[in-house]
Amino acid sequence: MADPLDPLRTEFDQWARQGRGEGMADAHRAVTEIILDMMDLRPDSRALDLGCGTGWATRLLARRMPQGFAAGLDVSGEMIRLARADGANPPNVEFQVLDAARYPFPDGGFTHCLSIESLYYHSDLVATFGEVHRVLAPGGAGYFMVNFFTENPYTHRWAGLIDVPVQLLSGDEYGELARAGGFARCRHETIPDPTPVPDEYTPRHYESREAMKASRAIGSLLVVAGK
Ligand SMILES: C[S@@+](CC[C@H](N)C(=O)[O-])C[C@H]1O[C@@H](n2cnc3c(N)ncnc32)[C@H](O)[C@@H]1O
Numbered sequence: 001m002a003d004p005l006d007p008l009r010t011e012f013d014q015w016a017r018q019g020r021g022e023g024m025a026d027a028h029r030a031v032t033e034i035i036l037d038m039m040d041l042r043p044d045s046r047a048l049d050l051g052c053g054t055g056w057a058t059r060l061l062a063r064r065m066p067q068g069f070a071a072g073l074d075v076s077g078e079m080i081r082l083a084r085a086d087g088a089n090p091p092n093v094e095f096q097v098l099d100a101a102r103y104p105f106p107d108g109g110f111t112h113c114l115s116i117e118s119l120y121y122h123s124d125l126v127a128t129f130g131e132v133h134r135v136l137a138p139g140g141a142g143y144f145m146v147n148f149f150t151e152n153p154y155t156h157r158w159a160g161l162i163d164v165p166v167q168l169l170s171g172d173e174y175g176e177l178a179r180a181g182g183f184a185r186c187r188h189e190t191i192p193d194p195t196p197v198p199d200e201y202t203p204r205h206y207e208s209r210e211a212m213k214a215s216r217a218i219g220s221l222l223v224v225a226g227k
Helices: 006-017 020-038 056-064 077-085 125-135 153-160 171-180 209-218
Strands: 046-050 069-074 093-097 110-116 136-146 185-191 220-226
Touching: 006 020, 006 077, 020 056, 020 110, 020 136, 020 185, 020 220, 046 056, 046 125, 056 069, 056 093, 056 110, 069 077, 077 093, 110 125, 125 136, 125 171, 125 220, 136 171, 153 209, 171 185, 171 220
Parallel strands: 046 069, 046 110, 069 093, 110 136
Antiparallel strands: 136 220, 185 220
C-alpha cells in the first residue's frame, strides 16, 4: 500500500536536490532570528526543529544553547542527508527522518519547539500539535511560523505552484488546532519580514515586486503554544 507521505517526500527530496534548501535559509532567516530572540532560550535548553529542511535553523538554535541540544526532524530523507552533511554542524545537533505526526522522542524531553514554514504541508495538524505537546516539558513552548496563511493574500497563489496539498488556515484556526492537540495557552501575531526586497523581481512566488513588498509588510504568522 502506498504511504500517504510519499508525495511529500518526493517533492521535498526534489527541492533538496535542486538546492532550494539554501534558498529557504535566505528567505526565512530574518524572521527566524526575530523569533529566536522571542523564545527565551537558555544555554541548557533542548529544542526540536519541526520540518527542519537542511537544518540551518536547527544550527542557529544549537548555537544559542551550547549546554543543551537541538534536534531537527524532517520527512524528506534528502533534506536530512544535507543537514547531516553540513560542515557547520555544532556537536549538539542531531537530525532524523521522521513524520511530524508521530516520532519516538520521549515525553517531556524538550523545552522548546520551533517550526519554520512547514505546518501547512502537514495533513493532520491535531496530531502534529499533539506530538509537540507530548514532547514538551511543563512550561515549554512551541513557536510555529508560516508565510502561507489566510491573512496574507499575497502568498495564496503558492497553492497553485506546489505539487502537494497545502492547507490555507488563519491564525485563529491554527490556534484552535493547537488547542485540540492539547495546548491550553495559544496566541498568534504577524511579524513583518525585514528581508530586503530586490530591485528587480521576476514574478513567480509573488505576482510582482510590489506584491512581494506588500507580503513582507504583512509578514509571517507566528503561533505560540505554551504547555
Ligand atoms: C518549506 S520547507 C521549510 C524547511 C525549513 N524549515 C526551512 O525554513 O528551510 C518545509 C519542510 O517541511 C517538511 N515537512 C512537511 N511535512 C512534514 C511532516 N509531516 N513531517 C516532517 N516534516 C515535514 C518538508 O519535508 C520540508 O523540508
